[in-house]
Amino acid sequence: MRLLLIGPPGSGKGTQAVRIAEHYGLEHISSGDLLRRHVADGTSIGRAVEQCINQGDLVPDGIVMDILRKPVEAASKRAGYVLDGFPRTVEQAEAAYLVAKSLGASVRIALHLTVSREELIRRLLARGRQAGRTDDTEEVINHRLQVFNESTSPLLDYYARRETLVSVDGDRPVQEVTCSAIAQLDQLCQQFDAGRHR
Numbered sequence: 001m002r003l004l005l006i007g008p009p010g011s012g013k014g015t016q017a018v019r020i021a022e023h024y025g026l027e028h029i030s031s032g033d034l035l036r037r038h039v040a041d042g043t044s045i046g047r048a049v050e051q052c053i054n055q056g057d058l059v060p061d062g063i064v065m066d067i068l069r070k071p072v073e074a075a076s077k078r079a080g081y082v083l084d085g086f087p088r089t090v091e092q093a094e095a096a097y098l099v100a101k102s103l104g105a106s107v108r109i110a111l112h113l114t115v116s117r118e119e120l121i122r123r124l125l126a127r128g129r130q131a132g133r134t135d136d137t138e139e140v141i142n143h144r145l146q147v148f149n150e151s152t153s154p155l156l157d158y159y160a161r162r163e164t165l166v167s168v169d170g171d172r173p174v175q176e177v178t179c180s181a182i183a184q185l186d187q188l189c190q191q192f193d194a195g196r197h198r
């Protein structure tokens, strides 16, 4: 299975990606985690992207595609993956589609997590106080939400038209969100299987 998690900052993509990946035996691949690791390690990529991340801007597509290629190819040879934070633009989605096609990768589902703006800001400010992530400040959170609305939300229409888009209310306790996501994913997979055997 290839699953893409789409949602605004703080919607729980990372939290749910770990749980869903564990449930289905998939790899969890997070573009944000990979980029932050480069920054922490002080690599040339890290130095190139640090300012974008700190300001809440998107990192150039070419860099993101480069760091994702290897883990995505490796996971495609196994059971598949849950991609968290990628794609973030229609251009990234089109590039990802071509890569997946060339790998002969199967079922792709886009899972959209919906959460109210107030709750997103509450969660991110709380994490900023506890964990000190550099982009969890009020000003940068507002900018990240704006970037999501302008650049990433068009993906919802893109996937609704081309692929299978599932929406889950993420404004609930973590375990409830996970159960609801898995129930919807199981149902979809059954529909795919039934279609294949028809």
Ligand code: AP5
Pocket: 007, 008, 009, 010, 011, 012, 013, 014, 015, 016, 031, 032, 033, 035, 052, 053, 054, 056, 057, 058, 059, 060, 061, 064, 084, 085, 086, 087, 088, 092, 123, 124, 127, 135, 144, 170, 171, 172, 173, 174, 177
């Ligand atoms: P990225 O790391 O992807 O950050 P994000 O999209 O801003 O998302 P967050 O990690 O803040 O939130 P999340 O939705 O994963 O929620 P989480 O589970 O962590 O990207 C960071 C930056 O990297 C970008 O701004 C950009 O610069 C760059 N980047 C990354 N990918 C890119 C790409 N493809 N192209 C270009 N640039 C890219 O939860 C958040 C908090 O809420 C946590 O404290 C968690 O414990 C809590 N929480 C989660 N679920 C619940 C719940 N149900 N109830 C209560 N609290 C909850």
